[in-house]
Amino acid sequence: MNKTAKGIVALAGVLAVLGGGYAALRLTDPDEPEESSVSSEEDGSQHVILIRDDKVTGEDPETGETLMGNVVHVQVKNETDELSVIPNPKAATDENATKYTLEGYEDIPLRGAVIGTLANNANGLTTEAVIEENCSDLAKFGLADPVITVDVTYETGTEKTLLVGNKAPTGDATYVMLKGLDTVYTVRSSAMANYSNTLFDFVDKTIIEDPGQQNYPKVESVLIQREDLEGGDMYIEYDPRSDDEGYTGGTSATHILKRPTEAFLSVERSTAITTGMFGLSAEDIFSVHCQEPDIAEAGLKDPFCTVTMKCDDGNTYKLLLSEPFTSGEGSKSCYAMLEGGNVIYIVSTEKAQWATVTPVDIASKIFIGAYVWNITDLTAQAGDTAAEIKVTRKDPSAELETFSASDFNAAINGKTFDSERFRQFYSFLIGANAEEFALDEEIPEGDPAASITYTDSYSGQTTKVEFYDLSAMKDLIVIDGVSKFTISKSYVETLIENIQKLDSDEEFVLTWK
DSSP states (O other), rough: HHHHHHHHHHHHHHHHHHHHHHHHHHTTOOHHHHSSOOOTTTTTTTOOOOOOOTTOBBOOOOOBBOOOOOEEEEEEEESEEEEEEEOOOOGOOTTTTTTTTTOOTTTSSHHHHHHHHHTTTTTTOOOOEEEESSSOGGGGGGGOOOOOOEEEETTTTEEEEEEEEEEOSSSEEEEEEEEEOOOOOEEEHHGGGGGGGGGGGGBBOOOSSSOOGOOOEEEEEOOOOOOOTSSSSSEEEGGGGGGGGTOBBSSSSSSEEEEESEEEEEEHHHHHHHHHHTTOOSEEEEEEEHHHHHHHTTTOOSSEEEEEEETSOOEEEEEEEEOOEEESSSSSEEEEEEEOOOOEEETTTTOOOGOOHHHHBBBHHHHBBBOOOEEEEEEEETTTTTEEEEEESSSSOOOOOOOGGGEEEEETTTEOOHHHHHHHHHHHTOOOSSEEEOOOOOOSSSSSSEEEEEEEEEOOOEEEEEEESSSSSEEEEEEETEEEEEEHHHHHHHHHHHHHHHTTOOOOOOOOO
């Protein structure tokens, strides 16, 4: 027995007189500062560098630290997997590439920094304490048949094998020993944690990388094809008017819904659908290097939902989603993979909203979205009352940053009309959002209770909005002959009243509830 060990035994005897429990605690206390050299302390701890390249000596000229050697291979065997860590060949040409990768899995996205810990945590591993020399009962430490073995190979050919046993009963400590020796040590459990991980723990769960706000490509379109969607596929398209700083109208969303109905989008509710593929992360991994049986088992051979996102940088992403299922915790998830990919992920439907979204979930309920001073013609009709309004710029050549009523002339039924009065009426028109979607509602027979037809000079489009009696409390909004929304009957009744006041000096009624 060496002098250090004799000192430990003697100290243990003294402490036993004072209290055996205290002695046991201090002999296995892992909370001591880590050192890179061998040292013995009064409390019985001994810091030993367990794994290093014995053929390498000297210090790093930049850091002054003792050189431990260059690891070229780490073989990790644990309860579930056998992993081979090798230098990443991409690191030679790509400064952003991680130093290490997993052999045989270079073609899938990996968590390179976490893989690096399998080499870095072993190389230069320092013990916390010497637990027992000449140990004859390795089973009590979990080292007779260790669950984890770590084989480290250096570029000089030096090989070391670390055997990892049980966690110590107190503190952040785990029992270890070197293969071929009989001394048991403790090391920090946190340094050993990743050696028990499965292959899936080293797979990057980010399905499509987030390029960052400054590098986002323009999403030109999103197509959602899902077998349970009523009315057919959902198709979202970039609104080119969003590129025009002078455009005012609609909502602040940069995209519009084109199918199964045309509608503005709510910014808050549509962003996860239009750009949510970027940075999309999974909860877990179902399969890597997936084959046809894996794809079929995950329900992706004939996917429940397919999402196609086209970007202006030339990239098109197609995400396949299975029908949602309930996980053990009661939340909803689905299997997901990129078309042509070789990893099947498990993603929560909270993130993969394409599997559950409907047009109603993301569409705005604005039914007139044109900017007031883009209107050139507006006809309002209610029963026998009709008002034809024309609006023109006083000086079309003037370059103005903002517009007001004083910049326009207006006429009603061929007579001069106060442009400010037109603005007030139009403010009433757009002062309400629809209440509910009514995409499948049958249009009632007969004439509408009221209608508004307007031409937007920016788009050049003429739109007709009709209001039909639907029930005691609601009216139906029909846009260009298509059922769209329901709205409070009180709004339509007030609209009719205001249409009748247009060609007069009476004040408009601006509230209706």
